[in-house]
Amino acid sequence: MSQSVYIASPEGFTGKSMVAFGLLEALASQSDRVGVFRPVVKATDSHDRSVELLISHPAVDQSYEDAIGVDSGLVLTDPDAAQEIILRRHRELAEKYSVLVVLGSDYDDLANPTELAFNADVAANLGANVVLVLSGMDRTPDQIAALASVSTGEFSSHHAAPVAVIVNRVAEGQADAVRAAVEERLPEVSVAAIPESPVIMAPTVEDVRTAIDGTVLQGNPERLSRVALGTVVAAMSLPNVLNRLSESCTVVAPGDRSDILPGIFLAQQSGTFPSMSALILTGGYQIPEEIQRLVAGIQQDLPVITTDASTFDTAVKVSRARGHLTADSPQKLDAARRAVAESLPTDKLLETLAVTRSSVVTPRMFEFDLLARARGEKKRIVLPEGDDPRILAAAEAILNRGVADLIILGEETAVRAQASQLGLDISEARVVSPRDPELVEKYAEEYARLRAKKGVTLEQAREKVQDVSYFGTMMVHMGEADGMVSGAAHSTAHTIRPSFEIIKTKPGAKIVSSVFLMALQDRVLVYGDCAVNPDPTAEQLADIAAQSAATAEQFGVQPRVAMLSYSTGTSGTGADVDKVREATELVRAAHPELDVEGPIQYDAAVDASVAKTKLPDSAVAGRATVFVFPDLNTGNNTYKAVQRSAGAIAIGPVLQGLNKPVNDLSRGALVDDIINTVVITAIQAQADSPQVTPAAPAS
Known part of the structure; x- marks a missing residue:
């Protein structure tokens, strides 16, 4: 029989699905057979979003129908029959999976004592370990601790005592205070606090379009899955609009303000302003033909959405649009992975849940283990090929997942402009020009010193270190980066030759x-x-x-x-x-x-x-x-x-x-290949770090 982890809440809007997704990923690193079960789903024609999210995880091989128990209508009319069906369905799944992530029911409104008691009974009947998820939104640490105490008491009274309490959506800077307050009341329970993440809770562009019943006029359809963070109403002059732009914001503009459109598109293309998520044109006006011709000549993928509603009504609807964590938004999924990985003590929690590591190691288990290890001690990895779209796409994913700090080589305006045009957020990356006079001089002096016996002059060194492979390798050599990944647009020789000259082999190593x-x-x-x-x-x-x-x-x-x-x-x-x-x-x-x-x-x-x-x-x-x-x-x-x-x-x-990690990419490398290589390089860079605990050996 499998082990089960029951993730429950005493209220709605806690971000329970996000915690379940992150915990499922941690469990997937330990077991090759992870399943999902939701005992109760709402009686509607549409599929349950949370179930679809969890079964979409690469580690889960399960159909939607296989993952659900009963609908909420049966719970209301015949709770005993509902419990019997749930128990039978759980036993069937327990025969197929070594670990089951069981997701408790949702709350339509405020906390419901009857629903809380029902979840507690289900957890007790299933013999599951209970992880309780609370919301820290608009609450003081003492209020959160009081809610945690009452909720765990309710579960304990039904013989389903929680083994962990996770407080989600905690205000910035309050995580330590929240943990301390809950631990004081519940010293026997593992406690974690996850800060509020704007990206996870934000609506996507598609959510915004649906909220205003808008029509997509132009733009890349793939960008509809990007998050929309904040709203800027373009009712003032262009300079004032530009001054108010923020990363991933939605700009709402009257449709007859044709004068503002070229400025918005140029801002998106420039790389010197934050990247926007979408432009909404209100009032149902047609864009003048001359402006359409002008805009058509500006390369951009920014979604442009039109609506017949007024600017005021549209702005209100946009501000009220609600987001959900779903499988079709990689940006949000990566943010969820990072939030849980950085805030949840998964090793301690897995130990509390008594989850044992499988002797089988699947590719997914191996990948999750590598990601967790890279996050354990983030390293600085330099990517010399900042003009390659694959590198930028991989950079966004790496930053969103929190597995490494990145240095991208290239002219900052050009690199950020290209990322903006691609709809990628690399704002956390450091962009360094390989022609930066101060760095070129510093690296040239060191390279000339290293190669003095080969007759390299300072002038020759200045020219050499402006090659991106040499520049990146010098950053690693001088301790300004911990490793380098290159080769997506360069040959293997071009990537590793500087390493032979500069980094050289480890003591005792005869060859690379x-x-x-x-x-x-x-x-x-x-x-x-x-x-x-x-x-x-x-x-x-x-x-x-x-x-x-x-x-x-x-x-x-x-x-x-x-x-x-x-x-x-x-x-x-x-x-x-x-x-x-x-x-x-x-x-x-x-x-x-x-x-x-x-x-x-x-x-x-x-x-x-x-x-x-x-x-x-x-x-x-x-x-x-x-x-x-x-x-x-x-x-x-x-x-x-x-x-x-x-x-x-x-x-x-x-x-x-090599003395320090440098790794080569195939010129046909996919984005996932680049991500994996960066993760590998980051782990190699951790090798001499005493605080990193090696993974359990795989037989």
């Missing part, structure tokens, strides 16, 4: 090599070297093995090293197999603590039945986790074959052996 982290359906394997060294010698192969084992351990994979060849054990001879045999002995001599086997064929390394026949006494055969290929040709082809044929997620190449 690479691994791919191969996330299969049920485990993570490490493949090296598949990207850097064409034909390593025995000594270099041994170095690659040691580096790969260390990288595996760094990312939570217990290293059992297979030195691959076309022959297993002593059955084969020849220069190629002899090289692997020699490399294996070198690894054993230098690292006696490592489990290493070689030469060994791939099937003997991964298949227990083959291993039993070929190497029955090996600690590695049949259960290898680190695979060292004899040459680049074999390694590169194998990782691609496994990636395509087995549906594995290949994360990398991850460079190893």
Whole structure:
């Protein structure tokens, strides 16, 4: 039977769904079978938003119908029958999932004692751990503590004592006071406080359009899922309108103010003003043909929405538009992930809930674990290719998720203008010009010093460091960034050559090599070297093995090293197999603590039945986790074959052996690839940080 976590509230509008989403993500990092159950849904024709949100999570494989219990009408007419159906549905799901996130009912209005008691009874009947979510909105810490005490008392009286109280939507700067007040009244309960997030609670542009019954005149449809934060009524002159713009605001303008439209579009394009979410034109006026021609020549994706209503009525409706956390707004989902991850002590909570880590490691579990580790100690990662739209899209996601602090190279106005035109918020990123005179001079002096023996002059150094790869590498070398990710628009050589010259190899590392982290359906394997060294010698192969084992351990994979060849054990001879045999002995001599086997064929390394026949006494055969290929040709082809044929997620190449982390992207990299590489680089940069706790090893 599975474990269940019942997330309940004593009132409405607490942001309970956001907490459930974040907690589900934490549970998904521990278990490969996470399910969702909502005992009671409202009796309407439309689907429950919260259920749709939770089952949309990548870790959940479940239909909407499979996740719901009964409708609220049955609870009112026959609560005993409702409880019986809920219990039966829960038992069915408990057979299928190792962990169930159970979401309590919503409240249509004010707190309802009957509904609270019903949720408590359901939680008790299901034998679930209860997590209570309260709203801190417009309440003092003492008022919140009083509500927490009364609510936990009600659940306890129904034999469903909460194990945790999470206060959501807490006013800025009040989190510590709220926690202290609740802990004083409930010392035996885990307490967390999550600050109010404007992005999560804000309506999207589509919510605003629906509220005013507007029509989209032009703009990128994808931007309708962006959040709308605040309203600016453009009833004054253009300079005064521009002065009032704020990030992601909605501008409401009379439709006959055609003079203001070019200024609004230019502001959106300029990069020197905050990026707007939408422009609403009121009054039902037609835009004059001359203005349409003028605007058509300005490249922009800003949604323009028209309505027949007056400016005043429209502004009122926009201000009253309510937002919901839904699966179709990645911006809001990333903000929710960040809010929960930064404010909820998930490790302590999972320990309280007695959730045990699965021996299976799915790609999603691995990804969630990496994100959590990157957030644990945020590092500064420099992205040299600030003019690439993929880099900017990845930057927004990284910043929204709170996994790293970013430095983007480029001319600030141009970079921010491009982000604004794409509808991306990178306001938290630092944008640095690689032609900044002060930095160029500082980096040139250091580069000239480093390369003095090669005859590099200061003038040559000034020219060299203005190349974005050299500039970014100098930032890492001088401690102004903790790592660098590049290669989306440059070759591998262009990305890593500066590292060889400036950062150089770690003490004890003979060469720079690479691994791919191969996330299969049920485990993570490490493949090296598949990207850097064409034909390593025995000594270099041994170095690659040691580096790969260390990288595996760094990312939570217990290293059992297979030195691959076309022959297993002593059955084969020849220069190629002899090289692997020699490399294996070198690894054993230098690292006696490592489990290493070689030469060994791939099937003997991964298949227990083959291993039993070929190497029955090996600690590695049949259960290898680190695979060292004899040459680049074999390694590169194998990782691609496994990636395509087995549906594995290949994360990398991850460079190893450098003093500081620099990683290369494929020029065909997708946004998700860039995000993963930044996360990997951030974790590599944490390596020497004593406060970071390594993830539990995956077998």
